[in-house]
Amino acid sequence: MLRLKNVNTFYGKVHALKNVSLHLEKGEIVTLIGANGAGKTTILNTISGVTPAAAGEILFERELVQALSPDRIVRTGIAQVPEGRQVFKPLSVEDNLELGAYLRYRQREAKSRIQQDKQEVFSLFPRLEERRKQSAGTLSGGEQQMLAIGRAMMTRPKLMLLDEPSMGLAPLVVQEIFRVIDNLRKQHGTTILLVEQNAKAALNLADRGYVLETGKVILEGLSSNLLENKDVQRAYLGREKKELWER
Amino acid sequence: MEQILQYSLSGIATGAIYALIGIGFSIIYNATGIINFAQGEFVMLGGILTFFFLDILQFPLWGAIILAVTGATLCGLLFERLAIRPLAKATPINLVIVTIGGSILIRGLAMLIWGKDTHSVPSFSGDNPIAIGSATLLPQHLWIMGITLAVICLNKYFFYHTINGKAMRACAYNPRAAGLVGIDVKRMVLLSFVISSAMGSLAGIIIAPLTMTAYDVGVMLGLKGFCAAIIGGMSTGMSVVVGGLLLGVLESLGAGLISSGYKDAIAFIILLLILFIRPQGLFGKAETERV
Numbered sequence: 001m002l003r004l005k006n007v008n009t010f011y012g013k014v015h016a017l018k019n020v021s022l023h024l025e026k027g028e029i030v031t032l033i034g035a036n037g038a039g040k041t042t043i044l045n046t047i048s049g050v051t052p053a054a055a056g057e058i059l060f061e062r063e064l065v066q067a068l069s070p071d072r073i074v075r076t077g078i079a080q081v082p083e084g085r086q087v088f089k090p091l092s093v094e095d096n097l098e099l100g101a102y103l104r105y106r107q108r109e110a111k112s113r114i115q116q117d118k119q120e121v122f123s124l125f126p127r128l129e130e131r132r133k134q135s136a137g138t139l140s141g142g143e144q145q146m147l148a149i150g151r152a153m154m155t156r157p158k159l160m161l162l163d164e165p166s167m168g169l170a171p172l173v174v175q176e177i178f179r180v181i182d183n184l185r186k187q188h189g190t191t192i193l194l195v196e197q198n199a200k201a202a203l204n205l206a207d208r209g210y211v212l213e214t215g216k217v218i219l220e221g222l223s224s225n226l227l228e229n230k231d232v233q234r235a236y237l238g239r240e241k242k243e244l245w246e247r
Numbered sequence: 248m249e250q251i252l253q254y255s256l257s258g259i260a261t262g263a264i265y266a267l268i269g270i271g272f273s274i275i276y277n278a279t280g281i282i283n284f285a286q287g288e289f290v291m292l293g294g295i296l297t298f299f300f301l302d303i304l305q306f307p308l309w310g311a312i313i314l315a316v317t318g319a320t321l322c323g324l325l326f327e328r329l330a331i332r333p334l335a336k337a338t339p340i341n342l343v344i345v346t347i348g349g350s351i352l353i354r355g356l357a358m359l360i361w362g363k364d365t366h367s368v369p370s371f372s373g374d375n376p377i378a379i380g381s382a383t384l385l386p387q388h389l390w391i392m393g394i395t396l397a398v399i400c401l402n403k404y405f406f407y408h409t410i411n412g413k414a415m416r417a418c419a420y421n422p423r424a425a426g427l428v429g430i431d432v433k434r435m436v437l438l439s440f441v442i443s444s445a446m447g448s449l450a451g452i453i454i455a456p457l458t459m460t461a462y463d464v465g466v467m468l469g470l471k472g473f474c475a476a477i478i479g480g481m482s483t484g485m486s487v488v489v490g491g492l493l494l495g496v497l498e499s500l501g502a503g504l505i506s507s508g509y510k511d512a513i514a515f516i517i518l519l520l521i522l523f524i525r526p527q528g529l530f531g532k533a534e535t536e537r538v
Contacts, residue, residue, distance in 0.1 A: 048427060070426035079427070086424040088417040095413050103429035105410040155429060 089137030100154025262495020268472025271443030287469015293448030294460030323444025480528015
């Protein structure tokens with residue numbers, strides 16, 4: 001469904017992605033793990049057109065998408081839930097969700113269907129419905145994350161890119177968010193590319209994973225294999241060397 | 248006392264004009280982060296195009312007004328396309344300078360086409376003064392207040408109840424996140440130029456019967472509108488309207504009670520005071536946000 005071939009991205013002179021290749025099949029949940037600065041967010045931003053690739057190919061459903069602007073990429077069916085949520089704080093919760101459906105309004109899709117999707121987001125996150133008239137800036141961090149996911153759902157994406165959805169949230173809220181991500185695939189068949197600091201939780205949810213280091217993919221495989229991999233355990237899952245030796 | 252009522256009433260009418268122009272400044276500022284110093288020229292175009300369609304091409308008044316707004320809006324659209332969009336990667340300060348250049352160009356072209364003379368535009372419905380208590384108002388003053396009120400209501404409706412208006416607000420707050428939900432940021436910038444040139448030209452049209460029009464009226468009106476926008480903290484809401492009215496009334500009182508020679512000076516003294524003391528605008532509060 002999505003295929004990156006030898007993608008290179010630069011921030012000014014910084015070579016942030018070096019020949020990154022990866023692929024996602026329809027209906028998969030794939031996670032990117034790696035330390036800060038490894039290039040996880042850059043991969044998502046490169047796919048969504050925020051920091052366009054300088055070289056390489058990005059194919060989405062067999063179409064080249066790497067030269068498109070972010071709004072065009074949304075049109076192809078890719079939605080990003082950005083790092084730090086980035087909800088429209090001065091606007092109400094409801095307006096934020098409606099803006100997720102901006103393209104659908106522009107394409108004159110029936111309003112009843114958009115309303116229906118909004119109700120679905122509300123039933124997924126009842127707290128958003130309680131606060132529908134409040135401005136998004138007054139929500140807690142967890143609620144803002146829910147709103148950011150809901151807003152992306154409103155675009156009816158085939159592929160959703162999630163950037164650190166658990167960042168700064170309480171463990172219970174993180175569980176709720178992960179449950180929703182899992183449901184997205186089950187109920188809508190949405191393909192998901194997940195970037196996470198919490199590598200263990202991400203690998204438990206995902207089918208496959210890629211491990212990144214300084215802008216390169218250094219390891220890839222099934223989640224279960226990565227969870228067992230000693231290097232991954234030491235570097236990203238927080239297991240001590242001693243603990244590994246004793247097994 | 249009688250005089251004060253009179254000065255206040257006519258001040259409110261000119262203030263309404265400043266408010267319309269000021270909202271135009273704010274809309275573009277919020278969408279792009281730049282101050283469009285060509286805004287005054289669209290005000291001028293509104294008045295002078297009305298004169299052109301009415302007197303030279305002999306259209307009826309309402310037809311001339313509609314054509315003038317359309318013409319000025321088209322100029323705003325072309326201005327964005329030809330001068331702003333090609334420089335999308337430029338810094339705001341460069342773009343501000345481009346708008347100053349654009350304003351000089353538009354003014355120069357207007358001078359070549361319509362000459363340096365001052366032209367008059369007839370009032371919309373006669374010049375018989377209406378007595379309000381001890382003061383009098385011209386019917387045109389009522390047109391100004393009524394049209395301004397209608398435009399402000401429309402504006403409010405657009406920004407708070409239509410998907411494109413909401414998208415423009417989202418864009419103003421966070422253009423990157425707006426792109427990620429599929430909003431075409433460039434289109435929103437274009438739209439902001441279209442709306443503010445339409446509003447500016449309308450302001451120029453409704454005031455032309457009182458002050459006459461010429462190729463260079465945009466400079467002062469533009470600066471006064473800018474002043475209103477600064478007082479209102481560059482918002483697109485009521486505070487710029489209040490800023491405009493305040494400016495209009497103070498200016499009119501100052502001109503009447505002190506000396507008409509100080510009329511323009513008063514506006515700029517207020518502008519400087521606001522910039523020194525409350526740069527966030529008279530009603531703005533320091534930014535706070537929850538993270």
